[in-house]
Each structure stands twice: as structure tokens, then as C-alpha cells.
Amino acid sequence: MTTMNFKLLDPFPKFQFLDGPTGIQPLRQLNKQLGGVELFVKRDDIMGMGLAGNKLRKLEYIIGDALKNNADTLITSGGLQSNHARLTAVAASYSKMDYELVLTEAVANDNPEYKKNGNILLEQILGAKIHYLTKGKDPATFIDDRINSLRKSGRAPYLIPLGGSSPTGCLGYVNCFQEITGQADELNIHFDYIIVPNGTGGTHAGLFAGLKLSGMKDIRIKSYTVLNHADAAHNQTREKAGAILNLLKSGLTAERDELVIDGNFLGAGYGIPTNEMKEAVKLLARTEGIFLDPVYTGKAFAGMLADISAGKFRKGDKLLFILTGGLPGLFAYQSAFGPELSPEK
Ligand SMILES: Cc1ncc(COP(=O)(O)O)c(C=O)c1O
Structure with missing residues (x-):
């Protein structure tokens, strides 16, 4: 990987909120059930302040x-x-x-x-x-x-x-891509895919710009839309990716076919629960003790699981799902998950 290009981030001032890289962990129990691909998560849902994300x-x-x-x-x-x-x-x-x-x-x-x-x-x-x-x-x-x-x-x-998806804000995920490649080297793992939810598209666009800067050809990024339909999300993400690459004066571009965005798991719309989302939230909680959120990571994780079942990834592929946070939202969706408790008679 060419780390040189990441020097393009240096002129942009940063107010530090993170204490260091967020963790990457394998989903050991879930991987036993899935067979085939190997899932890892990056814990952007655990940061030192604000129940982050x-x-x-x-x-x-x-x-x-x-x-x-x-x-x-x-x-x-x-x-x-x-x-x-x-x-x-x-x-x-x-x-x-x-x-x-x-x-x-x-x-x-x-x-x-x-x-x-x-x-x-x-x-x-x-x-x-x-x-x-x-x-x-x-x-x-x-x-x-x-x-x-x-x-x-x-x-x-x-x-x-x-x-927060201004080109400047999205630099946070250019930086995150660099962080992931450093961690992958340390862990001696090659990730075939990085997978994220797509809301305003800034997270995907930032990671994509990081990928372009790195010059790596053997990692793919895929996002699942939770806000806009696939076409609108595609245009928006591409536009943002181009704006980030311009802001960095990288001379690089974002071409339409370089971005992979899936719109099949949005359901009836933004913030409206789907059955697949509820099943994904329960599955990850019950296998790994990790709670997804109902609006973003729940729908994207559901999409990834469905694509694994449909054989869209190759056997042995290593997938890194970015847990982008949103957990407080779960407490606003109690009615999607459980009935009222009924007292013992
Ligand atoms: C928890 C969580 N995950 C993912 C996203 C989507 O990120 P982006 O808007 O950069 O696509 C958001 C915000 O929109 C979010 O709050």
C-alpha cells in the first residue's frame, strides 16, 4: 500500500475525539453457523465518548x-x-x-x-x-x-x-480506511470486503476515497442503503466521493461502476423496521452479544447476511462490517422488538 497519498490528509486540522483505533474482532460464534465466509466487525460503535458511532x-x-x-x-x-x-x-x-x-x-x-x-x-x-x-x-x-x-x-x-457528510467531514472515513489497512497488516488478515450502511453516503464515500488513495485493487467496499433508493444513493455517494478526492487535491476520480451500493434492504423507507432487520438484530445479540441499531447497522447487516445466504460472496472471503453505532436508537424502537411484560400469576 502507498501510505504517501494519505499525507494529503495532513493539511486538514482535526479536533481529536477518538483515543486511538477502534477494535476489529472476528464473529467467532456466528462464523460457525454461517460456514463459508469469515465475518469481522470494526467497533466504531465503541469510542470513548458520547456512546459514539x-x-x-x-x-x-x-x-x-x-x-x-x-x-x-x-x-x-x-x-x-x-x-x-x-x-x-x-x-x-x-x-x-x-x-x-x-x-x-x-x-x-x-x-x-x-x-x-x-x-x-x-x-x-x-x-x-x-x-x-x-x-x-x-x-x-x-x-x-x-x-x-x-x-x-x-x-x-x-x-x-x-x-456530517460535507467533504471535510468525510475525511474521517478516509482516515478510517488508512486505520483499517494498518490494523489488517498487524493482524495479518486480508479483508476482501468492507461493508457499511449507506445513509447520506458520506461513510461509504470516505472509505472509497481512502481506497483510491491507497491504490489497492484487491479490497471491495459495499454499502446497503437505509435512506435513499439505490440510484439516488449511488449518485449521492459518487458525488461525495468525487468531492472528497478533489478536496484532497488527489487528481483521482470516482467512476460510477467503482461504487457498489445495494438498495434491496431499505424496506418501506428510512427508519421503518423490516423483518430482516429485526432478525439480524436478534441474531447478532444472541450469538455474539453485540447489539445492532434498528435504522442503520441492522438493515445493512441483514442485507449482508442475505447476500451470504444467496452465495454472493466467495467461500473463504473475509468481510469486515463496520459497526457504525446508533445504539441509542434501539431504545426508541422498543415496540419493534418486544411485547409488554406480563406479570406471573
Ligand atoms: C449509526 C449510523 N450508521 C450509519 C450511518 C450512515 O452514515 P452516512 O450518512 O455517512 O452514510 C449513520 C448516519 O446517517 C448512523 O447514524
Whole structure:
């Protein structure tokens, strides 16, 4: 691997939130059941702060950039159970920046737990300033107005796009690709595939840009969409990958057929549970003691399991699934998993 190209990351300031590489572990019990492929997970769901997940890697570069630009107030948006919003609150508090969260009803879910528990609970503990927009209120207009009024009051706002997936934020996953190759060398494992959920596409795009920088030809990256349909996700991910490679002044491009994105496991839409997701969440909990989240990793893991069963990977392939976090979301989906307890008579 050419590590030289990763020097292109050096000019971008980073505010450190991670204490070092996240772990990689084999799924020993599940692998016995699957037979054929070998599954590993990268624990981006375990980081030192904020019950973390993939967004903390993006926020290292985003807050580095915000501080470089003398911003003092972060503003971002997401659905009510946005993990990105929770981690923005954590990262902003830690780096002593002001912040505002604009949360929308992106998912039609009237369960009280959805509006109170999970990420919302954590944001309330953090003392987040939350603007709750009900359906029909346009978040883009609301955010524009907020930015204007912050400026008028002498503040310097910094807008973080949905999912933290600005080209700058996605550098977190370029960096993660480099981290994975270093760990693979140490563990003496060659991963044939890296597998991730695809929401705004930034995680996939960042990893892809890392792969291009490395010059490696024998690792493939595959994502499963959980937000957009396959075509839209493909366009969005490719566009982001190209923007990252440009930002890095790499001279490299992202071609359409270089990105592998599967749209078959989205179900009825973003945040709407599927049976395959529920089965995947239960399977991983019961075999490995690892909890997936219902919105992102649950659906992507379900897709990967289905593709393994359908023989889409070769015997002996080593697959690294990135556990991108989102666990607090599970507590907003109690009704998808269990009936109320009934007392013993
Ligand atoms: C837990 C979790 N996994 C995966 C994703 C998807 O990442 P991306 O938006 O970079 O595609 C997100 C956010 O959207 C997330 O919160």
C-alpha cells in the first residue's frame, strides 16, 4: 500500500475525539453457523465518548475546520432520532462551542418512546438547544433564518450538513480506511470486503476515497442503503466521493461502476423496521452479544447476511462490517422488538 497519498490528509486540522483505533474482532460464534465466509466487525460503535458511532470521526474534521474558520456556533439537522445530532451535541460540548439542533419528523412514528427516549434523552441530558420542526416545516428555510439571526446577533455560525457528510467531514472515513489497512497488516488478515450502511453516503464515500488513495485493487467496499433508493444513493455517494478526492487535491476520480451500493434492504423507507432487520438484530445479540441499531447497522447487516445466504460472496472471503453505532436508537424502537411484560400469576 502507498501510505504517501494519505499525507494529503495532513493539511486538514482535526479536533481529536477518538483515543486511538477502534477494535476489529472476528464473529467467532456466528462464523460457525454461517460456514463459508469469515465475518469481522470494526467497533466504531465503541469510542470513548458520547456512546459514539461513525459521526464522531466526521466531527473531528468538522470541528477542526470550524475552529480554523473562527466559528463559534454549530448548527445541524436530522431526524428526531439522529445519531449525528447527538454526537454533534457531545462534540460541541467537549470542544466548548455553542450549538443548535434542528430536528424533523423524518420518520412517521408516533410511539412516545420515539419522541422521548434514545438520542432525545441524551440530548436533553447534554442541555442541547433543540428546534423541533413538525411535518410540513421546511428545515432548509428554518436553518437559513437561524443562521441569519445568529449572524445579526454577532455570532459566527457554522452549518454542518445532514449526517456530517460535507467533504471535510468525510475525511474521517478516509482516515478510517488508512486505520483499517494498518490494523489488517498487524493482524495479518486480508479483508476482501468492507461493508457499511449507506445513509447520506458520506461513510461509504470516505472509505472509497481512502481506497483510491491507497491504490489497492484487491479490497471491495459495499454499502446497503437505509435512506435513499439505490440510484439516488449511488449518485449521492459518487458525488461525495468525487468531492472528497478533489478536496484532497488527489487528481483521482470516482467512476460510477467503482461504487457498489445495494438498495434491496431499505424496506418501506428510512427508519421503518423490516423483518430482516429485526432478525439480524436478534441474531447478532444472541450469538455474539453485540447489539445492532434498528435504522442503520441492522438493515445493512441483514442485507449482508442475505447476500451470504444467496452465495454472493466467495467461500473463504473475509468481510469486515463496520459497526457504525446508533445504539441509542434501539431504545426508541422498543415496540419493534418486544411485547409488554406480563406479570406471573
Ligand atoms: C449509526 C449510523 N450508521 C450509519 C450511518 C450512515 O452514515 P452516512 O450518512 O455517512 O452514510 C449513520 C448516519 O446517517 C448512523 O447514524
